[in-house]
Amino acid sequence: MVARVVERLNFTPAQVDPFAEWLKDRVAVPDWLNAAKGSESYAKVAKLIYSIRRVESLVDRFLAENWFRVVSDAKRIPAEIDEQYQELLRTEEWIDEALSGYEYSPRMMNDVDENHWSLSMYSAQAPTGFVLKRKMSGRGFKGVMLTATGSNTVYLQTIGEADIVLRILNLSAASELERLKQCARCSKWLYAERSHQRFCPGGECRKEKYAESPKYKEYRKQYMRRQRKKQAAEQSMKPLQVKHNDDRP
Ligand SMILES: [Zn+2]
Structure with missing residues (x-):
């Protein structure tokens, strides 16, 4: 069976x-x-x-x-x-x-x-x-x-x-005509397999559009700020290692 x-x-x-x-x-x-x-x-x-x-x-x-x-x-x-x-x-x-x-x-x-x-x-x-x-x-x-x-x-x-x-x-x-749409990023025509689909199939256009959005940019800015703070804190705790890193060409 x-x-x-x-x-x-x-x-x-x-x-x-x-x-x-x-x-x-x-x-x-x-x-x-x-x-x-x-x-x-x-x-x-x-x-x-x-x-x-x-x-x-x-x-x-x-x-x-x-x-x-x-x-x-x-x-x-x-x-x-x-x-x-x-x-x-x-x-x-x-x-x-x-x-x-x-x-x-x-x-x-x-x-x-x-x-x-x-x-x-x-x-x-x-x-x-x-x-x-x-x-x-x-x-x-x-x-x-x-x-x-x-x-x-x-x-x-x-x-x-x-x-x-x-x-x-x-x-x-x-x-089904409402399923015929233009991609919200590259404006290519597509047939939306799901009614809320707004981008080309494959996910590339959706990711690109998201990366361009103010919300994502703000998130990215905050993330980078946090990363820098974290690095600075780590460096201040390991002075020897910082020196070693600075000596590198
Ligand atoms: Zn597209």
Whole structure:
């Protein structure tokens, strides 16, 4: 029994397919955004993300404060709330308008291992705007197969603006768009595996940011002061050793 469990655990890492992993929205979307930075496509897509998030936060506020129930009674709505309500309508309109430029087709794919159909959508146009290309080896059904030697298959995956927009809509519909963030230190895009994650994975950016903070600097100053005092006290207690140390070049 134990042996079987160990065997299964050992087998798990081999099952993680880097290509299939990259096809996931949570991996591909930050990858595209980081690569596309500075392009016209990026500006459009970033505005779309901001707009969807803005609608979500406005609706959150209206729900929390119960404004949807009194929206029909104009007299009871403060100007600030009315302005935000108009902003909500304008933003939703902008999103509709921005999305009307993209065309998608349904696609059915049969996973031959399980004879199982999966339904997805894909961009009907040739990739436009910023196009991200990634070569990946592994098992995958999407993308264009480049070479196949033995069990090693190399696929080329291209992601254009319309493709990334569809993936962003997917994340939104799954209520996961709030997980798409920019690192609080280096502003690289990331998918926060935990809702409170604010920095790139790996911990480097978090440590760097902490080292820059006034709180840490003050802590460091106090620590150095204590160390100097301690050293001075130690030296005054061991005059001979101090002399010896001073003689060193
Ligand atoms: Zn970072």
